[in-house]
Amino acid sequence: MVIPNGIERVFQPEEVIVSKTDPKGIITYANRVFCKIAAYPEHELLGKPHNIIRHPDMPRGAFKLLWDRLAAGHEVFAIVLNLAKDGCHYWVLAHVSPSYAADGRLVGYHSNRRLPPRQMIEALKPIYKQMLDLEATFSNPKKAAEASCQHLLGLLASLGTEYDRFFFETLNQILDREALVAR
Ligand SMILES: Cc1cc2nc3c(=O)[nH]c(=O)nc-3n(C[C@H](O)[C@H](O)[C@H](O)COP(=O)(O)O)c2cc1C
Structure with a gap:
């Protein structure tokens, strides 16, 4: 188990972290940027569940929403906190989409991640904290995820x-604000 060390890893705005999974969320592809930022060699990622980089400060309800929306055939954008193998954490703006075969069969999922704007992270932090606090009042993890997902939607x-x-x-x-500042 990786213990978070509290050190944030910030990557470059032009870097894109990419992974692909099978329909169950088992990693089938990770690009070089993924391996570098997550501090895992490729062979330790392939064949592993994607929760290998799960950070304990991410609410379960956020992942329930992700999987519910994917199951309904939607693409999902999300701000996610991840945990690297060396204990550092990094925030990503993820775009996760289902991949289909020519016959329409779901073959897996694809996620592209960029560096999120700082204000987006700061806007989400208190919401994720509320969700985590709510989840801590449940002993059943599934019920906790359902409740905090509902809390977010509510x-x-x-x-x-x-x-x-x-x-x-x-x-x-x-x-828009950043563009104004940059002018
Ligand atoms: C394509 C794809 C990419 C994912 N990327 C991440 C990720 O970067 N970080 C993460 O914690 N979970 C990611 N997940 C969600 C995990 O599969 C899992 O639901 C989540 O880590 C929660 O794990 P847990 O149910 O063991 O708590 C991804 C799932 C898919 C399908």
């Missing part, structure tokens, strides 16, 4: 939005 509904809209509106606002 929070978005109370703001009059839903997941994708919230994600892109927040992202666009941040990028």
Whole structure:
């Protein structure tokens, strides 16, 4: 088990971390950037479940939402905190999409990750913390994931939005602000 050391690893904005999985989330491909940032040699990733880089501060409910949306055939954008083999952590803006064979059969999933804008991470942190705190009140992990996923969806509904809209509106606002600052 990897123990987090509290040190953040920040990668370059032009780097893209890529992995592919089978339909169960077993890693079938990891690019060189993935291996470098996650500090794993390729052979220690291939054939392993993708939770090999799971960080304990990521709420279960976030992954439930990811898998529920993938199961419904959606592409998913998410801000994810990952844990490298050396104990460092790194935030990613992930785009996960289902891959289909020519006959329409699901063959697996594909995830591309870029460096998220800092404000996006800061906007998500308190929400993930609320979800984690809620999960800690459950002894059953499945129930914990369901409750915190519902909490997130409820929070978005109370703001009059839903997941994708919230994600892109927040992202666009941040990028607009960054573009103004850069001028
Ligand atoms: C294509 C793909 C990419 C994934 N990438 C990550 C990732 O970068 N980090 C992560 O913790 N989980 C990732 N997951 C989700 C994991 O499969 C898993 O659901 C999650 O780590 C929670 O693990 P747990 O159920 O053991 O708590 C990914 C899943 C898929 C299908």
